[in-house]
Amino acid sequence: MTASFKTLVGIAGIAAFVGAGCSQSMASHDAMAMASPSMSSSGTKAAALRTTLNNLFAEHVWLAGAATGAALGGRDADFKAAAAALDQNSVAIAKAIGSVYGSDAEQAFLPLWRKHIGFAVDYTMGVAANDRAKADKAVNDLVGYSQDFGAFLQSANPNLPKSVVADLVKHHVVTLKTVIDAQAAKDSEKAYAALRTAAGHMQMIADPLAEAIVKQFPDKFAG
Amino acid sequence: MKLTGVAIGWAIAVAAATTAADAATGINVQLFQFRPGTIAVNAGTRVTWTNHDEIEHTVTAGVPAKPAGGFDLALGGQGATASADFPTPGTYTYFCRRHQHMRGEVKVN
Numbered sequence: 001m002t003a004s005f006k007t008l009v010g011i012a013g014i015a016a017f018v019g020a021g022c023s024q025s026m027a028s029h030d031a032m033a034m035a036s037p038s039m040s041s042s043g044t045k046a047a048a049l050r051t052t053l054n055n056l057f058a059e060h061v062w063l064a065g066a067a068t069g070a071a072l073g074g075r076d077a078d079f080k081a082a083a084a085a086l087d088q089n090s091v092a093i094a095k096a097i098g099s100v101y102g103s104d105a106e107q108a109f110l111p112l113w114r115k116h117i118g119f120a121v122d123y124t125m126g127v128a129a130n131d132r133a134k135a136d137k138a139v140n141d142l143v144g145y146s147q148d149f150g151a152f153l154q155s156a157n158p159n160l161p162k163s164v165v166a167d168l169v170k171h172h173v174v175t176l177k178t179v180i181d182a183q184a185a186k187d188s189e190k191a192y193a194a195l196r197t198a199a200g201h202m203q204m205i206a207d208p209l210a211e212a213i214v215k216q217f218p219d220k221f222a223g
Numbered sequence: 224m225k226l227t228g229v230a231i232g233w234a235i236a237v238a239a240a241t242t243a244a245d246a247a248t249g250i251n252v253q254l255f256q257f258r259p260g261t262i263a264v265n266a267g268t269r270v271t272w273t274n275h276d277e278i279e280h281t282v283t284a285g286v287p288a289k290p291a292g293g294f295d296l297a298l299g300g301q302g303a304t305a306s307a308d309f310p311t312p313g314t315y316t317y318f319c320r321r322h323q324h325m326r327g328e329v330k331v332n
Contacts, residue, residue: 101254108255111324148255148322151278155254162277 045221050210056093057202061172063089064117065179065195068124072183090114100213100220101156112152116145116169120176127184142173159212168205175201249273250327252280252298257317257327264309266331271306274298280319282307287323291316 063086070078090113098106119141126135150166175198182191214221248268251258253275264270272282280298282305285291293315296305309315309331319325 104256104258105254108324112255112322148278151276152255155276 046210046214049213049221050207052096053206053210054203056089056096057206058199059089060086060093061176061195061199061202064120064176065183065191065198068120068176068180069183069191071121071124072128072180086117087114090117097156100217105156109152112148116142116149116173119145120173120180123177124180124184127180139173139177143170146170146173153209157212157216159215160209164208165205168208171201172198172205251275252282252319252325255280255319255322255325257282257319257325260326261328261330263330263332266312267308267310268331269306269308270329271304272296272298274301274303277301279321280325281321282317282327283320284315284317286316286326287318287320295320 063082067079067082067086070076070082090110093113094106094110097109119138122141123135123138126132126138146166146169147162149169150160150162150164153160153165154162175194178194179191179198182188182194248262248264248270250262250270250272252272255276257272262270274280277300279300282294282296282298283290284293284295294307294317296307297303298305309329312331315329315331317327317329
């Protein structure tokens with residue numbers, strides 16, 4: 001199942017969308033913004049958006065990993081606390097979306113975002129119970145969800161093609177699945193290495209999202 | 224000259240009324256929302272949904288926990304449309320089966 005699932009991930013699409021040049025230029029932009037307080041406010045606002053989204057998406061992975069680790073370790077109180085914090089992070093991400101696209105979009109985004117967390121929980125439960133059917137269904141649900149998420153962002157912003165966003169989300173799923181599998185195998189070294197990879201990958205979602213928003217609303221991020 | 228002016232004014236009024244009626248019976252499905260979420264129409268009106276999302280949605284009577292069975296329309300991707308007639312006064316709730324947070328309501332007078 002793992003191998004077939006990974007084949008669904010369009011790495012080529014991810015590379016085409018993000019682009020090494022884009023990432024490097026944005027990284028330089030950020031460094032400039034921090035080094036020069038007198039920089040134009042348009043650069044500051046765009047950088048602030050990108051930083052916010054990067055922080056929120058990375059936090060999502062760290063908290064998800066904490067929650068799944070606690071669940072698989074049988075630490076119920078830890079799991080509940082991590083899950084609560086994860087949901088607070090979800091609300092914060094929805095608010096960030098709402099700050100750009102309005103409260104209606106925020107209200108539509110939050111349940112959609114929470115849905116993939118539910119599927120990840122299903123996968124974790126399936127793995128914990130050694131229930132392959134449940135785990136496989138969760139993976140299929142997550143793959144289907146990636147299409148929904150791609151469609152949502154494309155509707156919000158035509159600069160974000162559905163197929164590319166969907167591939168990025170699939171890769172997010174794959175990286176988090178690796179974390180969960182390692183946690184289930186009680187391989188802490190592998191689990192934490194995978195968690196770093198998963199958190200790092202979120203930049204590939206946050207950066208293009210921020211860039212697309214700035215491109216869509218140049219006035220909002222100028223002056 | 225004055226009569227012509229009146230005639231033109233009447234034509235504009237009719238055109239405006241027609242546009243308003245069309246708008247009142249059309250619902251856009253965009254960003255995983257039914258817009259407007261609630262509309263009021265007269266009995267006998269045909270309501271049309273237009274999907275602007277590049278994903279399949281449905282327009283299903285009732286609520287997720289209790290589908291009403293009156294209509295279950297497929298909106299198969301961006302640009303797809305579907306219609307339902309509402310001959311009887313009442314309040315008709317509906318939702319999307321694929322994305323169950325999506326809810327709407329048609330109030331028929």
